[in-house]
Amino acid sequence: xxxxxxxxxxxxxxTAATAAALxxxxxxxxxxxxxxxxxxxxxxxxxxxxxxxxxxLGVGSAITPLxxxxxxxxxxxxxxxxxxxxxDRPDRAE
Amino acid sequence: MSRTTRLxxxxxxxxxxxxxxxxxxxxxxxxxxxxxxxxRHPYGERAVAAGLARQSANIVSAVNFxxxxxxxxxxxxxxxxxxxxxxxxxxxxRDEHKRRPAAEPVLPTTRLFGATLLPLTLLTGGYxxxxxxxxxxxxxxxxxxxxxxLHLAYVAADYRVLKRIRPLAVLDVxxxxxxxxxxxxxxxxxxxxxxxxxxxxxxxxxNALSSSGLVAVIxxxxxxxxxxxxxxxxxxxxxxxxxxxxxxxxx
Numbered sequence: 001x002x003x004x005x006x007x008x009x010x011x012x013x014x015t016a017a018t019a020a021a022l023x024x025x026x027x028x029x030x031x032x033x034x035x036x037x038x039x040x041x042x043x044x045x046x047x048x049x050x051x052x053x054x055x056x057l058g059v060g061s062a063i064t065p066l067x068x069x070x071x072x073x074x075x076x077x078x079x080x081x082x083x084x085x086x087x088d089r090p091d092r093a094e
Numbered sequence: 095m096s097r098t099t100r101l102x103x104x105x106x107x108x109x110x111x112x113x114x115x116x117x118x119x120x121x122x123x124x125x126x127x128x129x130x131x132x133x134r135h136p137y138g139e140r141a142v143a144a145g146l147a148r149q150s151a152n153i154v155s156a157v158n159f160x161x162x163x164x165x166x167x168x169x170x171x172x173x174x175x176x177x178x179x180x181x182x183x184x185x186x187x188r189d190e191h192k193r194r195p196a197a198e199p200v201l202p203t204t205r206l207f208g209a210t211l212l213p214l215t216l217l218t219g220g221y222x223x224x225x226x227x228x229x230x231x232x233x234x235x236x237x238x239x240x241x242x243x244l245h246l247a248y249v250a251a252d253y254r255v256l257k258r259i260r261p262l263a264v265l266d267v268x269x270x271x272x273x274x275x276x277x278x279x280x281x282x283x284x285x286x287x288x289x290x291x292x293x294x295x296x297x298x299x300x301n302a303l304s305s306s307g308l309v310a311v312i313x314x315x316x317x318x319x320x321x322x323x324x325x326x327x328x329x330x331x332x333x334x335x336x337x338x339x340x341x342x343x344x345x
Contacts, residue, residue: 003131006131050230050231051152051154051155051230051231051232051235054222054230054231054235054239055234055235055238058235058238058239058242059238062238062242063238063241063242063324063328066245066328066331067327067328067331070328070331070332070334070335071331071335073335074331074334074335077335077339
């Protein structure tokens with residue numbers, strides 16, 4: 001029973017990790033990384049390591065994807081900014 | 095054969111050789127290890143015995159904060175140092191300015207989700223930190239959950255609400271004090287002649303909140319440190335993504 005669960009969790013992790021490596025778009029990759037974190041957390045729980053599973057859940061599937069998404073948002077905004085009229089400061093003398 | 099081809103060939107051969115040596119060393123090193131999922135756990139048995147002798151119910155916390163307390167001090171310093179470095183890199187540059195974050199529309203269901211989960215997640219995080227010496231969890235995990243709880247405000251409302259419930263100046267100082275207090279707590283053992291980070295505090299009753307001596311105290315300090323460090327780290331990233339825009343004077 002436990003062996004079956006371990007095999008399922010391992011397969012899930014391998015699938016999620018391969019998908020994360022093959023995804024090219026960083027935004028989608030962040031979501032796949034969150035899923036990978038979740039499947040790793042499941043794997044650690046099945047292997048009776050709930051402490052590590054909790055860290056993995058918090059860092060791997062919440063904080064890391066959030067940091068990636070925020071970085072992507074910053075980079076995208078800088079690229080599209082010249083067309084965007086979102087700057088309301090009077091000190092732009094172009 | 096040209097020079098670059100020869101160099102490339104040499105580097106490939108060297109890499110293959112290094113990989114072979116490393117693989118052989120790893121195989122030799124792992125040969126004596128107990129098998130996967132077996133009944134024999136030499137290190138686990140010793141760690142459990144040592145943890146129980148110090149009245150620690152959560153052996154993982156006993157290993158982290160007592161038996162391997164010095165290693166964890168190093169890990170805490172890594173987290174503190176990386177947050178410090180990220181803060182330095184993401185500080186407001188001279189050619190950037192902050193704009194005020196706008197109010198953003200949120201779906202009512204998302205708002206309900208956030209408003210319901212925020213207090214629940216805060217409670218879970220507090221529980222994980224407070225019971226780190228008793229049940230799975232601890233300062234690190236609880237600290238991250240507390241941070242996640244706070245940032246549900248950003249999901250459910252907008253950045254202005256998050257800024258209002260996040261006392262960033264206080265957390266900056268708290269992070270530094272908590273990181274330093276871990277190093278300072280080690281001096282208790284030194285003062286009593288037992289050695290740096292030795293667990294010399296009263297051990298209490300097994301499985302009570304106040305049990306396990308120094309483990310519970312360090313666990314709380316780590317919870318505060320991790321919680322405030324991750325909030326500060328995310329605050330720098332959020333500032334960059336939401337508020338900071340480059341000045342366009344020189345374009």
